[in-house]
Amino acid sequence: MGKVWIADFFYTTCPGPCPMLSSRLTATQEKLGDRKDVRLVSISLDPAKDTPEVLKQYAERFKAGPNWLFLTGDKATTHALVQTGFKLAIAEERNNPEPITHSTKLVLIDREGWVRGFYEGVGQDQTEQLITDVDKLLAEKP
Numbered sequence: 024m025g026k027v028w029i030a031d032f033f034y035t036t037c038p039g040p041c042p043m044l045s046s047r048l049t050a051t052q053e054k055l056g057d058r059k060d061v062r063l064v065s066i067s068l069d070p071a072k073d074t075p076e077v078l079k080q081y082a083e084r085f086k087a088g089p090n091w092l093f094l095t096g097d098k099a100t101t102h103a104l105v106q107t108g109f110k111l112a113i114a115e116e117r118n119n120p121e122p123i124t125h126s127t128k129l130v131l132i133d134r135e136g137w138v139r140g141f142y143e144g145v146g147q148d149q150t151e152q153l154i155t156d157v158d159k160l161l162a163e164k165p
Contacts, residue, residue: 026062027160028132031144032105032125034069035081040127044144045085051150052091063091068123070095133160
């Protein structure tokens with residue numbers, strides 16, 4: 024069947040929480056080890072600046088392995104995905120040092136595409152709970 028996903032939303036020029044969020048995913052990736060049916064998916068909120076080449080460099084900076092995907096796409100579609108698909112906050116403010124304000128949650132998605140949990144991506148480290156919950160999803164019969 025499908026994979027278990029851990030998703031986050033970020034942008035590469037973010038002066039605030041995004042580098043911390045990506046560092047948390049680096050640590051999560053290390054703790055996941057060789058679990059083959061798990062993907063990390065980081066989705067850019069700034070497709071105008073986050074080209075595939077920029078995302079590739081960002082991925083290298085955070086030591087992303089082959090199971091960590093960095094995606095970009097149409098801005099309106101991506102923002103709708105955040106708000107209506109994942110029910111997370113996002114707002115844009117022009118002329119602000121942090122022009123895109125967004126949730127820093129990590130989202131756990133099961134093999135069927137259902138959201139199964141939200142975890143702190145910047146604050147309290149919930150990595151151990153996230154890994155435990157990933158293992159529970161991996162053990163479920165498809």
